[in-house]
Amino acid sequence: MLYQAAMDLNVKVRILTGDANSAAAQVCPDYVVDDWNNETALRRFATGCEVVTFDHELVDTRVLRSVEAGRCTLRPAASSMQKVLDKASQRRLVRELHMPTPDYLLASDRDALQAAVLRFGYPAVMKATRGGYDGRGVHVLSGDEDLNAWSDLPSEWLVEPLLPIERELAVQVVRGVDGELRTYPVVETYQSGGICRSVVAPAIVPPELADTVRRFAEAIAESCGIVGVLAVEFFVVGGELMVNELAPRVHNTAHYTVEACAVSQFENHVRAVLGWPLGPTDLVVPAAVMTNVIAGPDPLRPLSEIRPFPPVRVHLYGKQTRAGRKVGHVTACGDDAARLRQTADRVAAMLVGESEAVPSGAPSDRSQGVRA
Ligand SMILES: Nc1ncnc2c1ncn2[C@@H]1O[C@H](COP(=O)(O)OP(=O)(O)O)[C@@H](O)[C@H]1O
Ligand SMILES: [Mg+2]
Numbered sequence: 001m002l003y004q005a006a007m008d009l010n011v012k013v014r015i016l017t018g019d020a021n022s023a024a025a026q027v028c029p030d031y032v033v034d035d036w037n038n039e040t041a042l043r044r045f046a047t048g049c050e051v052v053t054f055d056h057e058l059v060d061t062r063v064l065r066s067v068e069a070g071r072c073t074l075r076p077a078a079s080s081m082q083k084v085l086d087k088a089s090q091r092r093l094v095r096e097l098h099m100p101t102p103d104y105l106l107a108s109d110r111d112a113l114q115a116a117v118l119r120f121g122y123p124a125v126m127k128a129t130r131g132g133y134d135g136r137g138v139h140v141l142s143g144d145e146d147l148n149a150w151s152d153l154p155s156e157w158l159v160e161p162l163l164p165i166e167r168e169l170a171v172q173v174v175r176g177v178d179g180e181l182r183t184y185p186v187v188e189t190y191q192s193g194g195i196c197r198s199v200v201a202p203a204i205v206p207p208e209l210a211d212t213v214r215r216f217a218e219a220i221a222e223s224c225g226i227v228g229v230l231a232v233e234f235f236v237v238g239g240e241l242m243v244n245e246l247a248p249r250v251h252n253t254a255h256y257t258v259e260a261c262a263v264s265q266f267e268n269h270v271r272a273v274l275g276w277p278l279g280p281t282d283l284v285v286p287a288a289v290m291t292n293v294i295a296g297p298d299p300l301r302p303l304s305e306i307r308p309f310p311p312v313r314v315h316l317y318g319k320q321t322r323a324g325r326k327v328g329h330v331t332a333c334g335d336d337a338a339r340l341r342q343t344a345d346r347v348a349a350m351l352v353g354e355s356e357a358v359p360s361g362a363p364s365d366r367s368q369g370v371r372a
Contacts, residue, residue: 001250001255001258001266001315002053002055002250002266002269002270003015003024003027003028004027004266005264005266005267005269005270006270008267009267009270009271011270011274012030013028013030014028014030014031014032014045014048014049015028015030015031015032016031016032016034016036016041016042016045017031017032017033018033018034018035018036019033020033021320023317023318023319024055026318027318032045036059036063037058037059037060037063038063039063039066039067042063042064042067043066043067043070043072046067046070046072046074047072049072049073050073050274051073051074051075051273051274052067052072052073052074052075053074053075053076053228053269053273054076054081054248054249055249055250056249057081057084057085057247057248057249058130058131059081059085061078061081061082061085064078064081064082065078075177075227075228075272075273076224076225076226076227076228076248077225077227079225080224080225080226080227080248081248083223083224084224084226084230084246084247084248085130085248086129086130086156087127087128087129087130087132087158087245088106088129088156088158090245090246091104091158093220093223093224093246094220094243094246096223097216097219097220097223099216099219099220099243100240100241100242100243101242101243101244102160102161102163102235102237102242102244103120103160103161104158104159104160105119105120105158105159105160106129106156106157106158106159107126107153107156107157107158107159108153108155108156108157109152109153110150110151110152110153112153113126113147113150113153113157113159114147116159117141117147117159120159120160120161121161122141122142122143123140123141123142123161123162124140124141124159124160124161124162125138125139125140125141125159125160125161125162126138126139126141126150126157126158126159127139127157127158127159127160128155128156128157129155129156129157129158130155130156131155134194134195134196134324134326135191135193135194135195136194138194140162163235163237164237164238165235165236165237166236166237166238166239167188167203167205167235167236168188168189168190168191168233168234168235168236168244169186169187169188169189169203169205169213169233169234169236169241170186170187170189170199170231170232170233170234170251170253170254171183171184171185171186171187171213171214171217171231171232171234172184172217172229172230172231172232172251172253172254172257172265173214173217173218173220173221173226173229173230173232174228174229174230174265174268174269174271174272174278174281175221175222175225175226175227175228175230175272176227176271176272176275176276176277176278177227177272177273177275178275179222180277180278181218181221181222182268182278182279182280182281183214183217183218183281184254184257184261184265184281185201185202185203185261185281185282185283186202186203186205186210186213186214187199187200187201187202187203187253187254187256188200188203188204188205189233189253193324195292195294195324195326196252196253196292197291197292197294197345198289198290198291198292198341198344198345199252199253199255199256199289199290199291200287200288200289200337200341201256201260201283201287201288201289201290202283202287204337209236209241212241213232213234213241216232216234216241216243217230217232220232220243220246224248226248227272227273228248228249228250228269228272228273229248229249229250229251229254229265229268229269229272230246230247230248231246231247231249231250231251231253231254232245232246232247233245233246233247233253249269250265250266250269251265252292252326252329255290255315255329255331256288256289256290256331257281258313258315258331259285259288259313259331259333260283260284260285260288260331260333261280261281261282261283261284262279262280262281262282262284263278263279263280263281267279268281285333285334286334286335287333287334287335287336287337287340288331288332288333288334288340289331289332289337289340289341289343289344290329290330290331290344291329291330291332291341291344291345291347291348292326292328292329292348293316293326293327293328293329293330293348293351293352294324294325294326294327294348294352295321295322295323295324295325295326295327295352296321296323296352296353296354297323298321298352298353299321300316300321300327300328300351300352300353301350301351301352301353303316303351306347306350306351309332309343309346309347311332311333311334311340311343312330312331312332312343312344312347313330313331313332314328314330314347314351315328315329315330315331316328316351328351329348330344330347330348330351331344332344332347
């Protein structure tokens, strides 16, 4: 999607991918298959580019620093990436800025995990500080049995109480090379099994809450000197806002911006990293809903078998289907967010071969926030 936005601006793109079958390699003819965490490979790739940017954060900052020292321009810079790369640094940054986060402890061995569980009690949540996404790397510890399954910890974990989350919100900020800031509308996100299912824009929240969400995200973007899009995820617990997670890249919670905003997150990311002026981030429709197409056990149904629903746009990524994998999304724009959500959910469900739509606002949306 970044490539498609760049193409519209006549910007030449070369992609470094680990897999010739990746979605990006399917659309962009100029791709290199190599290891982005290998310094020589990254340097070789970066040498031919005016600027290098990222669409995920599974990168090693030591490698980034060294490539940057070799006069390659990375945007965001290695120093920005380092501050937001893993869940531990993200929480540290947010705390330094005196913003509320869930109470948490870090654990790198079994004793520290046990101490954290003693402090918070059951149920607790443990999250891999690196490499997790879509709830992968997030585990609920409901009792001693779950704790005892971890005789050894392979990496660093963030441990926190399982919170009675009322709502989840997200917002994306785009920051230019010269510090220009633009912020997209605050959205509400709905997850089940730790995966984001749908995003509703704009979130119907009190204006003061939306202001705080935007203010927090802008302050985080400034403080880490990000160039490009930064997404911030929030929990609302007991009416209080908490920062959960940051992502230094274009983000699933802003895919709706392609149809619903004056300039999409993808175009604005390209603009930002090239040092161009940014475009307006306003909604151009009253409401929009994006629902992810999450693969089930079967291949996707051919689009030709599905009757078009007028307000819905379908985006399929050409990825191999695997149960639980995001393989596309649908966006519906219009007036009535509740109806748009039903329609978007229904089309997404039809694509994965479920004849019935996922009921909107089902209680499972909240109670199954994380995988057991
Ligand atoms: N402490 C928690 N209490 C309750 N639910 C949680 C907690 N932490 C995460 N979740 C749920 O799991 C989802 C994924 O967790 P998150 O921290 O965002 O990790 P990631 O997105 O990297 O998988 C969240 O959006 C939320 O629904
Ligand atoms: Mg998340």
